[in-house]
Amino acid sequence: MGILDSKIPSGPLADKWTKHKNDIDLVNPANKRNIDVIVVGTGLAGGAAAATLAELGYNVKTFCYQDSPRRAHSIAAQGGINAAKNYQGDGDSHYRLFYDTIKGGDYRSREANVYRLAEESVNIIDQCVAQGVPFAREYGGLLDNRSFGGVLVSRTFYAKGQTGQQLLLGAYAAMNRQINRGKIKAYNRHEMMDLVLVDGKARGIIARDLVSGEIQRHSAHAVVLATGGYGNVFFLSTNAMGSNVTAAWRAHRKGAFFANPCYTQIHPTCIPVSGEHQSKLTLMSESLRNDGRIWVPKRKEDAVAIREGKLKPTQLAEEERDYYLERRYPAFGNLVPRDVASRAAKERCDAGFGVNKTGEAVYLDFASAIDRYGKEKALTSGIKNPDNETIIKLGEEVIEAKYGNLFQMYEKIVDENPYKTPMMIYPAVHYTMGGLWVDYNLQTTIEGCYCAGEANFSDHGANRLGASALMQGLADGYFVLPYTIGDYLSDDIRTGAIPTDSEEFEAAEKAVRDRMGKLMSGTGIHSVDYYHKKLGKIMWNKCGMSRNENDLKEAIKEISALRKDFWENVKIPGSKDSKNQELEKAGRVADFMELGELFAKDALHRNESCGGHFREEYQTEEGEALRDDKNFKYVAAWEFKGEPKDAELHKEDLVYENIELKTRSYK
Amino acid sequence: MKLYLKIWRQKDASSKGQMVDYTLDGVEGDMSFLEMLDILNEELISKGEEPVEFDHDCREGICGTCSLQINGEPHGPDRLITTCQLHMRKFNDGDTIVIEPFRAKAFPVIKDLIVDRNAFERIQQAGGYISVNTSGNTVDANAIPINKDAADAAMDAATCIGCGACVAACKNASAMLFTSAKVSQFALLPQGQVEAADRVQNMVRQMDLEGFGNCTNTGACEVECPKGISLENIARMNREYLSATVKG
Numbered sequence: 001m002g003i004l005d006s007k008i009p010s011g012p013l014a015d016k017w018t019k020h021k022n023d024i025d026l027v028n029p030a031n032k033r034n035i036d037v038i039v040v041g042t043g044l045a046g047g048a049a050a051a052t053l054a055e056l057g058y059n060v061k062t063f064c065y066q067d068s069p070r071r072a073h074s075i076a077a078q079g080g081i082n083a084a085k086n087y088q089g090d091g092d093s094h095y096r097l098f099y100d101t102i103k104g105g106d107y108r109s110r111e112a113n114v115y116r117l118a119e120e121s122v123n124i125i126d127q128c129v130a131q132g133v134p135f136a137r138e139y140g141g142l143l144d145n146r147s148f149g150g151v152l153v154s155r156t157f158y159a160k161g162q163t164g165q166q167l168l169l170g171a172y173a174a175m176n177r178q179i180n181r182g183k184i185k186a187y188n189r190h191e192m193m194d195l196v197l198v199d200g201k202a203r204g205i206i207a208r209d210l211v212s213g214e215i216q217r218h219s220a221h222a223v224v225l226a227t228g229g230y231g232n233v234f235f236l237s238t239n240a241m242g243s244n245v246t247a248a249w250r251a252h253r254k255g256a257f258f259a260n261p262c263y264t265q266i267h268p269t270c271i272p273v274s275g276e277h278q279s280k281l282t283l284m285s286e287s288l289r290n291d292g293r294i295w296v297p298k299r300k301e302d303a304v305a306i307r308e309g310k311l312k313p314t315q316l317a318e319e320e321r322d323y324y325l326e327r328r329y330p331a332f333g334n335l336v337p338r339d340v341a342s343r344a345a346k347e348r349c350d351a352g353f354g355v356n357k358t359g360e361a362v363y364l365d366f367a368s369a370i371d372r373y374g375k376e377k378a379l380t381s382g383i384k385n386p387d388n389e390t391i392i393k394l395g396e397e398v399i400e401a402k403y404g405n406l407f408q409m410y411e412k413i414v415d416e417n418p419y420k421t422p423m424m425i426y427p428a429v430h431y432t433m434g435g436l437w438v439d440y441n442l443q444t445t446i447e448g449c450y451c452a453g454e455a456n457f458s459d460h461g462a463n464r465l466g467a468s469a470l471m472q473g474l475a476d477g478y479f480v481l482p483y484t485i486g487d488y489l490s491d492d493i494r495t496g497a498i499p500t501d502s503e504e505f506e507a508a509e510k511a512v513r514d515r516m517g518k519l520m521s522g523t524g525i526h527s528v529d530y531y532h533k534k535l536g537k538i539m540w541n542k543c544g545m546s547r548n549e550n551d552l553k554e555a556i557k558e559i560s561a562l563r564k565d566f567w568e569n570v571k572i573p574g575s576k577d578s579k580n581q582e583l584e585k586a587g588r589v590a591d592f593m594e595l596g597e598l599f600a601k602d603a604l605h606r607n608e609s610c611g612g613h614f615r616e617e618y619q620t621e622e623g624e625a626l627r628d629d630k631n632f633k634y635v636a637a638w639e640f641k642g643e644p645k646d647a648e649l650h651k652e653d654l655v656y657e658n659i660e661l662k663t664r665s666y667k
Numbered sequence: 668m669k670l671y672l673k674i675w676r677q678k679d680a681s682s683k684g685q686m687v688d689y690t691l692d693g694v695e696g697d698m699s700f701l702e703m704l705d706i707l708n709e710e711l712i713s714k715g716e717e718p719v720e721f722d723h724d725c726r727e728g729i730c731g732t733c734s735l736q737i738n739g740e741p742h743g744p745d746r747l748i749t750t751c752q753l754h755m756r757k758f759n760d761g762d763t764i765v766i767e768p769f770r771a772k773a774f775p776v777i778k779d780l781i782v783d784r785n786a787f788e789r790i791q792q793a794g795g796y797i798s799v800n801t802s803g804n805t806v807d808a809n810a811i812p813i814n815k816d817a818a819d820a821a822m823d824a825a826t827c828i829g830c831g832a833c834v835a836a837c838k839n840a841s842a843m844l845f846t847s848a849k850v851s852q853f854a855l856l857p858q859g860q861v862e863a864a865d866r867v868q869n870m871v872r873q874m875d876l877e878g879f880g881n882c883t884n885t886g887a888c889e890v891e892c893p894k895g896i897s898l899e900n901i902a903r904m905n906r907e908y909l910s911a912t913v914k915g
Contacts, residue, residue, distance in 0.1 A: 052801040067722065068788055070829060071730040087809060120803075129808040130799045132858045134822040141812025159822055165729055166825060173796035180792045188788070211777055240724040274697045279705055280726045409728065412745075412752050413699075478801045527712045529705070573717045578679060579778045581720050582712070 004637055004652045007439040008112040013658045017116040021483055025490035032057030035489050036220040038205055040192045040247050042069030044171055044470060045453025046226030048477025051174035054183035056482060061218060062184055063207055065191045065242055070172040073228060073240040074473060077164025078285035080146060080156035081470040083121040088145050092153045094118040104150040104337050105461020106611035107661050112440060113458045120475040125157055127478060131170040135159050148466035149286055150337035156467045161285050161405045167470055192247045193512040195254050198504045202449035206512045210584060213577040215512060217505045219498035221489055222448045225251060229432035229454040233592045235536025237429035238270060238283040244588035245595050248436050248455050256444035257637035257650060259457035260434035262603035265464055265612050266545050267430030268341035271413050272361040281428040282413060284406055286466040289334045291369035296353040296362050298322040303353045313363055313422050324348055332666040339463045339612045340666060342427035346545050356424050365422035370395030431469060433460040437637040441484035442476060450485055452476035462611025516576045519586045524569025528585040531566045535596055543600050548616040552604040556597055563593040597644035608632045629661050668694050668760035674719055675767045677776050696756035703755055721780040726751040731828030735780055736767040741832035741891045749893045769835035773878045784831050786877035793873035794866040795849045797858050817855050824851035826894045833888035839880030844888040846874045847904035848896050854907050864911035871908055
């Protein structure tokens with residue numbers, strides 16, 4: 001156990017972070033100029049960290065595979081960002097945000113980390129407004145809020161349905177200011193190929209220039225990985241096509257423990273799969289559940305008729321519909337947390353009530369919201385006795401103002417008008433709570449290698465609440481890491497620049513070149529995507545929304561066999577010394593295959609159901625998750641031992657001093 | 668449906684490119700345009716040929732990575748969408764589709780359909796930000812109420828995804844719509860006022876240095892913009908620029 005020291009500061013929960021900030025060593029401004037930091041990934045966590053570290057005076061190098069930091073996938077976050085501002089006066093506080101997050105995470109996250117997150121949440125909003133992020137406002141000029149799943153207050157700040165975009169552009173603007181000052185050197189269209197350790201410390205990376213194919217050595221005193229989640233291990237997910245686990249996995253192979261890989265968030269409201277050609281899935285923001293009601297037909301024959309195109313959903317009367325979330329969870333209704341909503345949708349579809357041709361979709365219906373808003377708008381506009389048509393027109397205007405871009409996106413993809421007929425949705429892989437294990441300072445088990453944002457495991461436990469990913473990414477990047485990393489770097493003020501001609505860099509570069517050579521030598525006929533899709537199918541069918549022992553054991557065998565086939569046969573045209581998108585994908589898929597195996601192993605060992613991890617063997621008679629706090633109240637951190645299946649488990653026991661462990665109930 | 672594709676192939680920045688013909692069968696209306704190209708690439712790989720390289724990432728119209736000039740229009744025939752949101756139901760069986768990279772002197776081709784848009788990066792680095800440090804001690808977010816109309820207009824300008832369609836649509840390859848959207852977002856907000864004069868002058872100077880053309884008010888950029896960025900932003904930037912220059 002001694003190997004995992006979470007370094008949580010002593011003292012009362014609410015004082016830990018302040019006390020810690022006062023206790024840690026600082027680096028004086030003149031010395032910061034002599035210290036280099038590499039930040040890999042430029043989304044919210046990486047972009048914010050890079051900008052802040054550069055402001056502080058460190059020399060920062062950023063790396064991203066995209067052609068601009070602004071394109072990192074944080075940009076696609078739609079709904080909003082939580083903060084315990086209590087602007088609505090509905091009783092919100094640091095404690096409530098902390099409590100909701102721990103409960104939402106099904107009691108599998110660290111108290112101290114989550115409390116710090118709740119404290120910093122308020123600073124994020126102040127900071128972003130100062131940077132010019134155009135959050136939505138009310139007519140009085142003050143900031144507007146909406147509510148999200150799993151909570152009973154309105155604490156979500158938003159910028160239309162493009163909150164992630166606006167926050168990322170804010171962090172990117174902060175980066176640009178530092179690039180202009182020469183404090184950040186941005187390496188875009190560059191991919192981290194491996195981490196370089198010197199005397200056991202992270203001292204640099206091997207990168208590949210994706211345009212020229214050149215392999216480069218970059219050294220630094222510390223390396224920050226902010227490279228996002230690994231949802232694309234499922235092939236189909238709401239992640240960007242390029243999102244990958246490679247940086248985190250390369251660090252894992254060099255000694256960083258990988259924590260809770262099986263905690264995956266399957267988001268309930270995504271556009272259903274339309275066919276085999278599908279390359280990715282599109283999310284419809286959770287904010288839609290504020291106003292949309294989820295249902296399937298009450299009678300199976302109606303569902304069949306709808307699937308066959310003989311019946312339209314609008315033809316079904318109120319009493320012929322099963323609003324199953326409202327039925328099962330009257331207190332939270334359509335706003336239950338994501339894992340609960342996803343499983344409930346799967347349950348109805350598996351029982352034969354699905355509403356699209358594949359039988360894997362449920363309705364998200366805005367008709368009652370349109371009616372309600374229409375009547376309200378008519379009243380405030382002074383229209384007396386409005387007819388139905390006027391009400392619908394006014395109501396649709398309100399819905400358009402709130403969710404217009406989402407409705408447009410839906411219509412373009414599905415070719416149906418969601419104002420007139422209910423949306424069809426189905427759960428899809430969206431976010432991964434697991435990631436590299438980090439201590440309170442966000443340091444991995446490799447000295448000098450830090451990890452922030454979705455790439456680490458720290459704050460969301462077994463399930464993340466809506467509008468919390470943006471909050472965590474920015475808290476880590478702007479307000480946590482720039483402080484905590486100073487404590488480590490304060491020992492490096494006399495070290496001087498790290499040379500790149502050492503044996504360690506030499507060996508790391510050679511390993512990268514050899515691996516690429518091996519990938520290019522495949523003799524078979526199948527492309528990288530062929531293997532990626534196969535991996536995705538195994539993951540979705542056997543490690544997806546619900547899992548069981550038998551399936552997981554099979555998954556491990558199947559992935560292992562697929563991996564062998566891939567390394568012998570994958571076909572990659574072109575050369576490794578120039579732009580080659582197939583080679584880029586191949587390196588990422590190779591790492592996904594190893595991760596997939598560890599993922600299944602982790603899911604297999606966790607004999608309980610909690611949050612996003614649902615084991616069929618562990619459920620109540622009503623089909624709710626059955627957690628086992630006695631045996632599994634710990635973080636599973638895996639140490640790499642040569643093969644994913646040989647990974648060694650280390651446990652970090654989770655201690656709850658401020659919250660009583662309860663069975664999560666949203667009824 | 669069966670499609671006849673004419674696609675720009677170019678090995679690298681220093682090589683000469685050319686249009687190459689491909690025939691693709693079995694395309695369905697529910698496929699996105701990029702999924703159609705995925706299928707073409709799978710066929711090419713199975714034949715041992717190099718796939719067509721194109722930029723793409725989020726595939727949901729927000730990251731701004733995808734580009735493509737399709738039948739002469741940036742992001743293809745549909746309105747208010749990016750190429751990744753274009754679906755094949757907009758085409759008919761037997762259609763010929765011409766696919767080229769975005770064409771502009773300031774956007775050199777890297778390979779096939781991929782162009783280098785770093786010029787946009789440098790324009791933003793020249794002043795597209797508000798100089799505020801991360802401290803945790805900025806004033807409370809609600810300390811300065813902002814008129815809702817101004818906030819909404821700033822948001823509309825900030826919606827720009829930096830894809831470059833405006834440049835590709837413009838006969839002069841002007842970057843005025845892009846640059847003005849960035850200038851406008853900050854010009855419309857009280858936080859942006861302090862540096863407003865320097866910002867607009869520096870960003871416009873960089874835009875000119877990059878070799879973008881001039882604006883002749885044709886308005887093609889506004890029509891082709893996937894995010895509906897308005898020409899009003901260009902007018903606003905011109906006012907900002909004039910007032911900054913006059914004030915010195």
